Amino acid sequence: MRGGVAKHSDNTCRCEDRQRCLTPEWAHSMANNSTNSSDTCATGDNLCIVRTEQQAVIIVPTLLLLFTLITVLFMIVHSYLSRNRTRTTVPARYSSSVRRPERRLQGIDAPPGIDPLEHEELPMxxxxxxxxxxxxxxxxxxxxxxxxxxxxxxxxxxxxxxxxxxxxxxxxxxxxxxxxxxxxxxxxxxxxxxxxxxxxxxxxxxxxxxxxxxxxxxxxxxxxxxxxxxELRHRDLLGFLWRCRRGESACDMTERTVFTMATQVASALEYLHGQRCVHGNVAARSVLVGGDLTAKLWGLGSAYHRQAQVNVGGATELMKWQSPEVLTRRAFIASSDVWSFGTLLYEMVTLGDPPFAELPTTELLQQLQRGRRLKRPPSCSGSLFAIITSCCHWSPQRRVSVATLVEKLQAGQRSANGRTVIRVSEPLDTGKYLREAGYGEAYNYAVL
Incomplete structure (x- = not known):
């Protein structure tokens, strides 16, 4: 006993003044005694050392190793399941704000990995x-x-x-x-x-x-x-119109037929615009005709080239079918297709005459600026020519919309003459047509 403090083997403090037992000197003495008591193994006594340090040396590393193995196994399983899920799901390849109808491609061998249409449903x-x-x-x-x-x-x-x-x-x-x-x-x-x-x-x-x-x-x-x-039996509409001009019986065109086929093309054009696709090449050569005289709009190469920004070494459109804004700024908008649709109606009612046949291509824009428009053909009724006129305003804002165009064509179809066959007395001269249509002006007229 010194200073009223007694130290015992059980590391307890007995003192008369218990406040001194809580001093820092006493706490430090207690820590040294604890350390000395843990180092009780004799030198070279490995079994004692292992027993004393087994938690730090064996248990913790073992747990860490097990955790690592479990993590790696989980990652392998997750990667395998993700790969299988990717193979069995169909990604949304084409996004659009307009919902597209269901479609099913038929009978084509299209193995995954090399076909851009690999995610379509393709029965073999x-x-x-x-x-x-x-x-x-x-x-x-x-x-x-x-x-x-x-x-x-x-x-x-x-x-x-x-x-x-x-x-x-x-x-x-x-x-x-x-x-x-x-x-x-x-x-x-x-x-x-x-x-x-x-x-x-x-x-x-x-x-x-x-x-x-x-x-x-x-x-x-x-x-x-x-x-x-x-396959569409009669192929392109321009060739079909020329056969009608020659008087082939299978190609008789009446005003009602013109309205019917034009309504079908306008419906396709309205759909394309709903898909945010401006056609840019509406003409008789871009329309295909089936055996039942159903007209279907094709010639999509121009739209593809613009969207993909592909340079094909020249335009794929003929200038005499193009709207004034396209001729000046080369900008295609939905109403540009409406202008071209008016020239298509002109082709149909004339059985294949080119628009503005009397004008050289070099003078076309200047004449349009002066107010020159398509003339009414002798075989064209007043109601049909009124629709052509509504399509071919100089200002795009004044042109009829495609939706309204479909309605006007449907109304005209109900009252159109379905008995009188359209006849054109002038025989076909292909050389003259190519000159008047403006072919051969360093343009590539491929219809894809």
């Missing part, structure tokens, strides 16, 4: 066709095969439409129906192949409409890649 009906018709060899000039379609023949080109030099057009049979094959030629390079597939993706992204030719699918599993389109 072509495999069955291949087993049934192994002996069917397409008649192609490239020496390659275009799938295993039946009765493949080359579609002849016309004088007034120059098709893309890198694309061959063929007629074929698939699943007991006629189809048109747009095959990329073997001489195409990688950039041209990519543009071909991008165009197919662009057309597919527009969705289905009853008055737009249906893209049935794309074949990329073999070379060359092929777009498969529905």
């Amino acid at each position: 009906a072509v495999h069955k066709a291949q087993q049934r018709s192994r002996k069917a060899v397409p008649q192609v000039t490239t020496g390659g095969r275009i799938g295993s379609f039946q009765q493949v023949t080359v579609l002849p080109q016309t004088l007034y439409i120059k098709t893309n030099e890198m694309v061959g057009i063929y007629k074929a049979r698939m699943d007991n129906r006629n189809v048109v094959l747009r095959a990329l030629k073997d001489t195409a390079n990688s950039d041209e192949r990519q543009r071909f597939l991008d165009f197919a993706s662009f057309v597919s992204g527009l969705g289905r409409h009853p008055f737009i030719p249906a893209l049935l699918g794309v074949i990329t599993a073999s070379s060359p890649p092929v777009m498969v389109m529905e």
Whole structure:
């Protein structure tokens, strides 16, 4: 006992003055005694050391190792499940504020990984066709095969439409129906192949409409890649009108037929505008005609080139069909299509005459600025010419909207003459047509 404080082996303090037991000196003495008591193992006594330090040396590292293994296993399982989920879900490839109708591409072999349409629903009906018709060899000039379609023949080109030099057009049979094959030629390079597939993706992204030719699918599993389109018996409307001019009985055009076909094209145009797509090349050469005289709007190459900002070495549109704002600023807007639609009506009622045939292309814009407009053809009724006039105002704001245009055409269809066949006395002169339409002005007039 010193200073009233007694130290004992149980590290307790007995003192007469208990306040001194709580001083810092006493606390430090207690800490040293605790440390000395923990270091009780003799030198070289490993078993004692392991028992004393087993929590720090064995238990904690073991727990950390188990935690790491569990984390790695969880990441592997999560990655595997995510990969399977990606394969089984269908991503939204084309986004639009306008809801597109359901569409189903038919009978095309489109393996994932190389086809821009790989996320479409593609039943593999072509495999069955291949087993049934192994002996069917397409008649192609490239020496390659275009799938295993039946009765493949080359579609002849016309004088007034120059098709893309890198694309061959063929007629074929698939699943007991006629189809048109747009095959990329073997001489195409990688950039041209990519543009071909991008165009197919662009057309597919527009969705289905009853008055737009249906893209049935794309074949990329073999070379060359092929777009498969529905076949329209009478092909382009311009050629159809010229056959009507020659008096072929299957091509009789009445005013009611003009209203009916124009309503169908206007409906397709309204749909494209709803998809935020300005066509930019509305003309008779861009309309396809089915066996039942259903008109479907095609010629989407111009719209694709503008959206993809693809330079094809020249415009794909003829100037005499273009609106004044396009001729001055090269800007395409929805009302620009309305102007071009008015020239389409003029082509239909004249059985294939070009608009502004009497004007050289170099003077067209100047004459339009002076108020020059399309003249009323002798075969055109007052109601039809009034619609043409409403389409061809100089100011885009004064032109009729496409929705109103559809309503006017439907109303005109109900009262139009469906008995009298439109006749044009002037015979067809293709050379004269090409000059008056403005071909040969360093433009590429490919209709994709």
